[in-house]
Structure formats: structure tokens, C-alpha cells
Amino acid sequence: xxxxxxxxxxxxxxxxxxxxxxxxxxxxxxxxxxxxxxxxxxxxxxxxxxxxxxxxxxxxxxxxxxxxxxxxxxxxxxxxxxxxxxxxxxxxxxxxxxxxxxxxxxxxxxxxxxxxxxxxxxxxxxxxxxxxxxxxxxxxxxxxxxxxxxxxxxxxxxxxxxxxxxxxxxxxxxxxxxxxxxxxxxxxxxxxxxxxxxxxxxxxxxxxxxxxxxxxxxxxxxxxxxxxxxxxxxxxxxxxxxxxxxxxxxxxxxxxxxxxxxxxxxxxxxxxxxxxxxxxxxxxxxxxxxxxxxxxxxxxxxxxxxxxxxxxxxxxxxxxxxxxxxxxxxxxxxxxxxxxxxxxxxxxxxxxxxxxxxxxxxxxxxxxxxxxxxxxxxxxxxxxxxxxxxxxxxxxxxxxxxxxxxxxxxxxxxxxxxxxxxxxxxxxxxxxxxxxxxxxxxxxxxxxxxxxxxxxxxxxxxxxxxxxxxxxxxxxxxxxxxxxxxxxxxxxxxxxxxxxxxxxxxxxxxx
Numbered sequence: 322x323x324x325x326x327x328x329x330x331x332x333x334x335x336x337x338x339x340x341x342x343x344x345x346x347x348x349x350x351x352x353x354x355x356x357x358x359x360x361x362x363x364x365x366x367x368x369x370x371x372x373x374x375x376x377x378x379x380x381x382x383x384x385x386x387x388x389x390x391x392x393x394x395x396x397x398x399x400x401x402x403x404x405x406x407x408x409x410x411x412x413x414x415x416x417x418x419x420x421x422x423x424x425x426x427x428x429x430x431x432x433x434x435x436x437x438x439x440x441x442x443x444x445x446x447x448x449x450x451x452x453x454x455x456x457x458x459x460x461x462x463x464x465x466x467x468x469x470x471x472x473x474x475x476x477x478x479x480x481x482x483x484x485x486x487x488x489x490x491x492x493x494x495x496x497x498x499x500x501x502x503x504x505x506x507x508x509x510x511x512x513x514x515x516x517x518x519x520x521x522x523x524x525x526x527x528x529x530x531x532x533x534x535x536x537x538x539x540x541x542x543x544x545x546x547x548x549x550x551x552x553x554x555x556x557x558x559x560x561x562x563x564x565x566x567x568x569x570x571x572x573x574x575x576x577x578x579x580x581x582x583x584x585x586x587x588x589x590x591x592x593x594x595x596x597x598x599x600x601x602x603x604x605x606x607x608x609x610x611x612x613x614x615x616x617x618x619x620x621x622x623x624x625x626x627x628x629x630x631x632x633x634x635x636x637x638x639x640x641x642x643x644x645x646x647x648x649x650x651x652x653x654x655x656x657x658x659x660x661x662x663x664x665x666x667x668x669x670x671x672x673x674x675x676x677x678x679x680x681x682x683x684x685x686x687x688x689x690x691x692x693x694x695x696x697x698x699x700x701x702x703x704x705x706x707x708x709x710x711x712x713x714x715x716x717x718x719x720x721x722x723x724x725x726x727x728x729x730x731x732x733x734x735x736x737x738x739x740x741x742x743x744x745x746x747x748x749x750x751x752x753x754x755x756x757x758x759x760x761x762x763x764x765x766x767x768x769x770x771x772x773x774x775x776x777x778x779x780x781x782x783x784x785x786x787x788x789x790x791x792x793x794x795x796x797x798x799x800x801x802x803x804x805x806x807x808x809x810x811x812x813x814x815x816x817x818x819x820x821x822x823x824x825x826x827x828x829x830x831x832x
Contacts, residue, residue: 341453342384342799344714345757350592350666352716354759356798358816361762361774363803364787366818370419371810373397375410377445378808379753380530384799385453388422388472389414391811392460394446398426400506402492402499406431407444409463411451411507413474416799419813423474425507428491430464437547437554440465440523450530452538454566457510459531459538465515465523467531467540467564471508483509511569515542518571519562522547522555525681528588530666532602534616537572538564539593539602544579545586550651556580560587561604561626563617573617576625582608584649584662585681594669596696601629603696605663605676609635611692613699630699634678634692635660636706655685665755666714672696675736677711677724682752686710686728693739703739708732713755716763718777723763725751731765731773733781745781747773753808755795766793772805 346354360366375396383390395408399421408429413422430441441463449461458470471480479486479502486502486509515521524545532539540562547554559574560583579587587607593600593616602614613629640647640660647659661678668675674694680687689710693702709726716723722736729750733742749769757764762784763775770789776782791809798804803814 342797343381343450343452345381345795345797346759349669350590350714351668351670352714352755352757352795353718354757354798356759356816359760359762359798359803360814360816360818362785362787363772363774363805363814364785365821366814367821369802369813369815369818371812372414372419374412374806374809374811375405375446376809378806378811379445379448379794380450381795382797382804382806382811383451383453384416384797384804387416389416389804389811390451390453390458391806392447392449392451394444395426395428398424400424400426402496403490404493406491408441409447411447411458411460411468411470413458413472413507414811419811421505423476423505423507425470425474425486425509426490427462427464436549437522439546439548440525440527440543443525445526448526448528452531452533454533457566459533459566461527461529461531461540461543462512463527465521465527465543467513467515467538467569469510469512469566469569471510473508474504475502475506475508476504480508480510483511513564513569513571519558519574520555521558524586526588530590532591532593533566534593534600534602536566537616538566539591540564541587541589541591541604543587545583545607553580553583556583560606561591561612561614563626571623572620573624573626575612575614575628577612577628577631579606579608579610582610584608584660586662589663590666592667592669594674594696596672601696602626603667603669603674605634605665605667607662609633609660609662609678611663611667611674611676611694611699613696632692632694632699632701634663634676634690636690636704639688639690650680650684650687652681652683657685657687659687661687661689661710664712668715668717669696670717670736673702675715675717675722677708677713677715679710679712679727682712682727682750686726686750689726691715691724691734691739693736705734705739705741707741707744712752716756716758718758721777721779723756723758723777725754725756725765727752729767731756731763731775733779742779743781745775747771753792753794757795759798764796766795766807768792770807
């Protein structure tokens with residue numbers, strides 16, 4: 322009975338036109354939701370539904386009007402004629418049931434095996450969280466491109482101007498029936514190739530999520546090091562660009578020469594905030610610096626983004642010792658000190674920006690820095706070195722900030738002062754998940770495949786631990802359902818669900 326009621330409620334809310342849910346619980350990067358009555362022990366409840374994904378899934382689900390949009394790897398593709406290549410995929414699911422509505426395969430960038438390219442080789446798929454705007458879906462593809470997709474896929478035909486979805490998906494079946502687009506295939510409206518248009522050379526993955534402001538799309542290019550990790554092969558290529566959301570036309574690009582100072586790559590996502598009567602764009606770059614830019618005005622010419630301010634997230638002694646530059650930690654030369662880049666998304670809250678320093682987890686754990694900056698000027702209000710390197714985005718709720726570091730500790734800070742209130746060891750490293758706060762609870766996953774739920778507040782209290790068969794990613798909540806993604810599954814858990822009657826194959830609750 323509860324399952325039928327949940328489906329009816331989902332359909333009613335979808336018709337009512339709820340706002341798009343991104344970043345776990347809302348439209349801003351702050352990982353907080355106003356949802357209530359969420360389960361303290363998700364593993365103890367019978368799911369509404371559960372679906373198998375691929376083997377690598379890193380994006381937070383986007384929910385819009387009864388649908389779920391998700392980036393994953395192409396082993397999630399189940400289409401006649403398609404053979405997974407280690408590439409990416411965009412899935413559109415029915416929110417009430419998990420039923421597949423459409424799918425778009427994006428085969429691996431095979432030229433990535435040739436120097437100086439060194440990306441898409443980890444088979445991580447599409448790591449970008451889809452951005453939904455009306456009847457369009459925007460996403461950063463795994464092959465170094467920005468894609469505009471039709472919200473309904475091919476259900477209403479091939480809308481164009483892009484028409485060669487079959488070629489894009491690399492379908493090679495000799496069966497003629499497999500060479501026909503159907504309603505469950507994705508529909509590319511336009512695509513912008515960062516490699517051919519701007520000379521960008523991404524590194525490892527194209528790992529950011531787009532920002533939509535009015536008719537403008539702001540995108541990080543993921544420009545990075547070469548295959549030998551020795552130099553930036555395209556140091557003059559832009560790091561942050563702006564496209565017209567309707568056509569994909571290049572509107573503006575940064576002129577800050579970030580590539581000349583990039584330590585490894587650029588993976589952070591841009592965010593916007595209203596400051597002093599105007600909207601500013603904030604971007605954490607691969608040189609460890611947080612930038613603020615103006616929103617470009619309409620123009621027929623490609624503009625240079627106007628910088629308002631920049632603020633280094635690295636304290637001076639992270640970059641220099643005794644007047645000499647400290648080397649950057651690498652996969653083959655790990656070290657706990659030295660400078661770091663910004664990978665997690667900056668959080669704009671109350672006229673301030675909160676951002677952490679981090680590095681690829683294969684560089685090892687090391688000292689990090691959590692900074693709070695004035696959004697109008699970039700001036701540091703406080704910084705804390707009690708946080709290690711972190712890839713996470715902060716969650717700020719009731720004047721407290723929650724964030725994990727790569728070493729596996731969950732930290733709670735006062736957002737106003739930066740004073741650390743408490744730290745809780747999670748028993749394993751954390752880099753694929755940020756802390757998500759809702760209903761007085763903190764949800765956080767670890768590389769050991771454990772989903773922790775703690776009580777939010779000034780005294781940490783463990784409410785539950787659920788061991789999963791694959792690594793949990795940051796969850797999302799909407800319309801009375803907690804959506805729990807892992808690298809291999811997506812599970813919908815109703816907040817008032819019935820107790821689980823049997824252990825599911827992928828879950829073994831342990832407390």
C-alpha cells in the first residue's frame with residue numbers, strides 16, 4: 322500500500338512543478354536540504370525501487386518534474402548494437418519507478434591513448450551533474466565537450482540541429498534495426514567540442530558541472546597536464562568559458578592564463594552569487610586560486626571575462642619554504658606538504674564563500690586548508706588548517722559547516738569563525754562523496770562502501786552505518802524520497818518506507 326501511495330504522491334508533486342533539485346537538495350551548491358522525516362537508518366528500509374547502473378558513477382542525481390537525470394559510465398547502456406567502451410552515458414529515469422525513459426551513450430575518447438592526451442582513460446564516464454532548464458538538459462561530456470540534450474530524448478523525434486546521434490554513439494551493428502533511433506535514445510541538440518574549438522587538453526576526466534545564469538552557460542574546460550604529468554601542453558587555452566545556452570555559441574572566456582599556473586588539472590564547478598546588487602561568478606581553479614568574474618553583457622564578439630578579484634586558497638607557506646617553491650605532490654612522488662588546487666565546488670552562503678584545497682586521492686593525504694572569503698572582495702575572513710586535503714563541497718546548516726577530508730575524517734566547523742567544533746573518524750578515505758545535511762542528519766559515504774548517518778549539531782552522534790557493495794556517492798532528496806547513488810546502483814528509499822524484510826544483494830547493514 323505504501324508503495325502505491327508513494328508513486329501517487331510523486332506524480333502529484335511532479336505535476337505541481339517543483340523546482341529542479343540539484344546538489345543533493347536544492348539549486349545551490351550548499352549540500353543541504355529542507356526535507357524532513359528522513360530515515361536515520363536507510364539500510365533498514367525497503368526501497369521503493371533500485372536499478373543497476375554501470376561500474377563507475379560519480380554525479381549527484383538531478384531531479385526535475387518526475388524525472389531523474391544522471392551521468393554514469395556506458396556499462397549502464399543496454400541498447401541493441403552498442404558495445405560498452407569504457408565511455409560515458411546520460412540516463413533519464415522515471416522518478417516514481419526508476420524506469421528508463423532514454424539513454425545516450427558517449428563512447429570513450431580513443432585518441433586519449435596518444436600523447437599529450439591523458440583523459441577518459443580511467444573509464445569514469447560522465448562525471449558531470451546534468452543541468453535541466455525547461456526542455457533542455459546540459460552536461461559536460463566525457464570526451465571534452467559540452468552537450469545540450471532534449472529533455473524528452475527522441476520521444477518527439479530528432480530535433481536538431483545535431484542529427485547524427487547514431488554516429489556519435491558509434492553504433493556498428495550489422496542489424497539494420499539497431500541503426501534506427503528510437504524513443505529511448507537520447508537527442509543531442511548541439512555540442513561544443515572543447516578540443517577542436519579551443520585547443521583544450523583535458524586531464525584524467527572532464528569533471529565539472531555547468532552553471533546556468535539566464536541564457537548563459539558557464540563551463541570549466543578541465544584543461545590540465547600532459548600524459549607524462551610533466552607540463553601543461555595547452556597553457557594558453559581557457560579554463561572557464563561561457564556559451565549561449567540556445568545555440569552553443571562561444572560568448573566569453575577567461576584571460577587569466579590559469580593554465581600557466583595549473584598544478585594538475587581544473588575540475589571545480591563554477592557557482593554564482595548576488596553581491597552588492599550584481600551577480601558574480603565564482604570559480605575555484607587548478608592553480609589553487611578562487612576567482613570572481615562579472616557576468617558578460619550581450620555582444621556579437623567573443624569577450625574576455627572581467628575579473629573582479631582573485632584570492633589564493635593556499636597560505637604562503639604552502640607554496641614556499643625558506644624562499645624556495647615547494648614541489649607539488651604527484652602520483653609517483655607523494656608528499657604531505659606543498660600547494661594544492663581547488664577541486665570541490667565553492668559554496669556561496671550569506672555573502673561569503675567557503676572552499677577547500679585538495680588533490681587527486683592517488684597523490685596521498687596531506688595538509689589542506691578550508692577558507693572563508695568575503696564574496697564582494699575576496700578577502701579572507703578565516704582559514705583553518707585542521708582540514709586535510711579534500712575534494713568535497715561543504716554543507717552549511719544552522720551556522721555549522723560539515724566537510725570530510727581525503728584521510729577519512731568528518732569535520733564540523735563554526736561557519737562564522739572557522740573554529741572546529743568536532744571531528745569524527747569514518748574508518749576509511751573519502752573522495753567520492755560530500756556530506757549531505759537534511760532533517761538534522763548528516764549523510765556521508767566512504768571508500769570502504771559504508772554510508773554513515775550522524776546527528777547534525779555540536780555533539781556528534783552516530784545514528785547508523787550501512788555497508789554497501791559499492792562506494793556511495795552524495796545522495797539527493799525530493800518529494801519524500803531519499804535517492805542513494807553508489808558507483809553501481811541507484812536506490813530510492815521512501816522516508817516512510819516499510820522495514821526491509823530481507824537483505825538485498827548489495828546491502829548488508831551493520832551497526
